[in-house]
Amino acid sequence: xxxxxxxLDALLARGYQHGFVTDIExxxxxxxxxxxxxxxxxxxxxxxQFLLDWRLRALDRWFEMKEPHWPxxxxxxxxxxxxxxxxxxxxxxxxxxxxADVDPKLLATYEKLGVPLHERARLAxxxxxxxxxxxxxxxxxxxxxxxxxxxFCPFSEAVQKHPExxxxxxxxxxxxxxxYYAALNSAVFTDGSFVYIPKGVRCPMELSTYFRxxxxxxxxxxRTLIVADEGSHVSYLEGCTAPMRDENxxxxxxxxxxxxxxxxxxxxxxxxxxxxxxNGVGGIYNFVTKRGECRGRNSRISWTQVxxxxxxxxxxxxxxxxxxxxxxxxxxxxxxxxxxxxDTGTKMIHIGANTRSTIVSKxxxxxxAQNTYRGLVSVMPGAHGARNFxxxxxxxxxxxxxxxxxxxxxxxxxxxxxxxxxSTSRISEEQLFYCLQRGLSQEDAxxxxxxxFCKTVFRELPMEFAVEAQNLLAVSLEGAVG
Amino acid sequence: xxxxxxxxxxxxxxxADREVLKGINLEVPAGEVHAIMGPNGSGKSSLxxxxxxxxxYTVTRGSVTFKGQDLLALPPEERAREGVFLGFQYPVEIPxxxxxxxxxxxxxxxxxxxxxxxxxxxxxxxxxxxxMQLMRMDESFLSRGVNEGxxxxxxxxxxxxxxxxxxxxxxxxxxxDSGLDIDALKVVxxxxxxxxxxxxxxxxxxxxxxxxxxxxxxxxxxxARGRIVRSGGPELALELERRGYDWLLDDAA
Numbered sequence: 121x122x123x124x125x126x127x128l129d130a131l132l133a134r135g136y137q138h139g140f141v142t143d144i145e146x147x148x149x150x151x152x153x154x155x156x157x158x159x160x161x162x163x164x165x166x167x168x169q170f171l172l173d174w175r176l177r178a179l180d181r182w183f184e185m186k187e188p189h190w191p192x193x194x195x196x197x198x199x200x201x202x203x204x205x206x207x208x209x210x211x212x213x214x215x216x217x218x219x220a221d222v223d224p225k226l227l228a229t230y231e232k233l234g235v236p237l238h239e240r241a242r243l244a245x246x247x248x249x250x251x252x253x254x255x256x257x258x259x260x261x262x263x264x265x266x267x268x269x270x271x272f273c274p275f276s277e278a279v280q281k282h283p284e285x286x287x288x289x290x291x292x293x294x295x296x297x298x299x300y301y302a303a304l305n306s307a308v309f310t311d312g313s314f315v316y317i318p319k320g321v322r323c324p325m326e327l328s329t330y331f332r333x334x335x336x337x338x339x340x341x342x343r344t345l346i347v348a349d350e351g352s353h354v355s356y357l358e359g360c361t362a363p364m365r366d367e368n369x370x371x372x373x374x375x376x377x378x379x380x381x382x383x384x385x386x387x388x389x390x391x392x393x394x395x396x397x398x399n400g401v402g403g404i405y406n407f408v409t410k411r412g413e414c415r416g417r418n419s420r421i422s423w424t425q426v427x428x429x430x431x432x433x434x435x436x437x438x439x440x441x442x443x444x445x446x447x448x449x450x451x452x453x454x455x456x457x458x459x460x461x462x463d464t465g466t467k468m469i470h471i472g473a474n475t476r477s478t479i480v481s482k483x484x485x486x487x488x489a490q491n492t493y494r495g496l497v498s499v500m501p502g503a504h505g506a507r508n509f510x511x512x513x514x515x516x517x518x519x520x521x522x523x524x525x526x527x528x529x530x531x532x533x534x535x536x537x538x539x540x541x542x543s544t545s546r547i548s549e550e551q552l553f554y555c556l557q558r559g560l561s562q563e564d565a566x567x568x569x570x571x572x573f574c575k576t577v578f579r580e581l582p583m584e585f586a587v588e589a590q591n592l593l594a595v596s597l598e599g600a601v602g
Numbered sequence: 603x604x605x606x607x608x609x610x611x612x613x614x615x616x617x618a619d620r621e622v623l624k625g626i627n628l629e630v631p632a633g634e635v636h637a638i639m640g641p642n643g644s645g646k647s648s649l650x651x652x653x654x655x656x657x658x659y660t661v662t663r664g665s666v667t668f669k670g671q672d673l674l675a676l677p678p679e680e681r682a683r684e685g686v687f688l689g690f691q692y693p694v695e696i697p698x699x700x701x702x703x704x705x706x707x708x709x710x711x712x713x714x715x716x717x718x719x720x721x722x723x724x725x726x727x728x729x730x731x732x733x734m735q736l737m738r739m740d741e742s743f744l745s746r747g748v749n750e751g752x753x754x755x756x757x758x759x760x761x762x763x764x765x766x767x768x769x770x771x772x773x774x775x776x777x778x779d780s781g782l783d784i785d786a787l788k789v790v791x792x793x794x795x796x797x798x799x800x801x802x803x804x805x806x807x808x809x810x811x812x813x814x815x816x817x818x819x820x821x822x823x824x825x826a827r828g829r830i831v832r833s834g835g836p837e838l839a840l841e842l843e844r845r846g847y848d849w850l851l852d853d854a855a
Contacts, residue, residue: 560708561679571698
């Protein structure tokens with residue numbers, strides 16, 4: 121995997137070691153990115169040598185790469201040397217002291233989404249010490265997980281406690297040089313999550329439940345690695361329907377999923393980052409690399425995503441179907457309103473025999489938004505009996521938005537069966553009038569119709585999130601039509 | 603004398619550049635069933651749409667009062683909440699939207715409007731299941747998408763089911779009888795009869811006499827070229843069945 125001699129890296133690293141020792145006491149690093157920045161981050165985290173070397177190789181690779189411009193996205197160029205790549209977590213006392221100090225608008229949104237009361241305080245950034253409920257609940261969950269032998273912890277903790285697992289699996293699904301943003305993430309990631317499900321273990325709870333209560337602020341370069349050993353099962357939910365405040369504009373996360381023989385991973389995402397205001401000012405740029413590999417026979421990886429946030433979304437959760445009879449699934453709802461732009465989709469790479477994949481993508485555009493589905497279905501020569509079914513539907517609300525579907529299909533095995541269905545429709549006047557005539561308000565009618573349009577995806581979400589996701593859709597489209 | 607529930611005066615309306623209603627005058631008192639008949643293109647559906655407030659129609663002259671208030675000033679959803687129900691000629695499919703969910707949302711929208719408490723899921727199911735029995739509909743309809751994959755007859759029954767749950771003061775049923783076989787026609791007619799009461803009015807828009815065999819109207823009006831050209835009792839419908847519309851069209855010209 122290495123493109124460079126590690127010992128050379130080590131040698132080069134030595135020369136700089138003294139240069140940053142004093143800096144380690146500081147909480148933030150000055151803007152800019154070079155090998156010293158990476159060493160600083162790694163030292164701050166007290167990482168083992170192999171990880172530092174890996175980061176440095178990633179950085180070197182990144183310097184050679186160019187920012188991709190093939191997506192259908194428009195934004196002002198990002199100055200990567202103008203970003204600060206490390207800042208220590210803020211002191212707990214920084215946040216509002218209680219819910220009474222929180223912006224009422226934010227609380228109103230939580231209300232609409234139906235976020236449980238005890239979670240609101242944490243989401244709004246209220247000093248964690250004040251949120252006793254959550255802490256005790258989280259501890260209970262932790263006990264149950266460790267009893268089952270499941271490892272679920274912050275990535276940085278895993279680096280300290282289970283370095284052998286990290287060294288073995290990190291970068292084996294998304295190599296550090298995979299793409300521009302993945303390389304950047306590999307060099308400078310600060311934290312994220314690590315999950316390991318031992319052989320034959322069915323994770324005793326949706327990791328979503330745990331995650332929502334215990335999620336730490338992981339920063340803009342998040343790294344997630346989930347390994348499901350033979351015969352294990354896990355369902356993981358990332359993110360939250362509630363809007364999270366975040367000052368970082370650029371986000372470049374990497375998520376790697378690895379399923380060994382007979383293992384199953386279900387990964388659900390609800391992404392609701394700040395999309396910018398109604399004129400398109402501000403908002404988060406979200407450039408994410410997500411890939412799962414069904415390495416083992418009969419393994420299965422499902423991605424379900426509800427994307428309503430961010431000014432820009434660049435994201436293609438993919439499945440590499442290497443193991444025989446393995447299954448990849450992608451269910452997506454992407455909502456863009458105002459001036460949001462999304463270029464999202466998936467890749468299904470069929471390598472093993474009898475591999476199957478399903479893609480269901482629902483894109484909704486309102487206002488001046490642009491929504492692109494970009495997908496690749498690739499069937500390699502050895503994938504005898506491979507099957508894919510793809511369905512891409514786009515719904516337009518209003519006349520200034522756009523929906524684009526760009527499917528790539530490469531089939532190198534004559535027995536493979538690949539089906540693709542696509543549709544683009546405007547929200548129908550007939551449907552709208554039918555609902556109005558039954559007494560529903562315009563807004564309720566639109567939410568109802570859009571919710572129906574997304575139903576096949578919503579039912580893939582963990583139960584407690586399906587309802588919230590529906591509400592989130594309503595909040596996202598508020599005032600988008602009318 | 604009390605004011606009629608629905609009072610239409612000199613109603614003119616256009617779709618794009620075409621004048622579809624050319625001076626309709628009609629009074630429907632509470633407790634009565636009126637049939638509106640007429641050949642294709644006479645303006646029957648347009649009249650239903652204008653009453654319900656369908657976008658695309660422009661009222662150029664005249665007035666419509668409903669329960670004494672200016673109906674045309676209200677947006678479609680408020681007309682519905684006030685008790686105007688349109689049974690659609692071609693009920694639209696709304697894929698993925700649960701039939702029961704829409705109906706409950708509709709019922710609660712009307713109840714909120716009347717400052718009544720919303721019905722909970724349990725009471726709603728009890729109510730809707732009783733009505734479904736009357737309409738001889740299987741309970742599986744509740745969890746299906748609104749009109750999704752319904753046959754023509756099933757869609758029409760679903761319209762009447764909605765009407766029976768919402769209990770509107772004025773039901774305008776636009777060719778609810780078309781596309782029904784004899785058995786379905788009887789079920790639909792029975793549903794309509796159930797709604798008949800001294801405080802409600804029903805307007806049946808239809809081509810044929812056969813629905814009127816089961817639901818005897820108090821008044822029959824013949825619409826031709828955007829105007830009512832003849833009004834009468836139930837015997838007028840029988841006469842139309844015998845003689846067709848041609849003899850009336852000459853009057854309208």
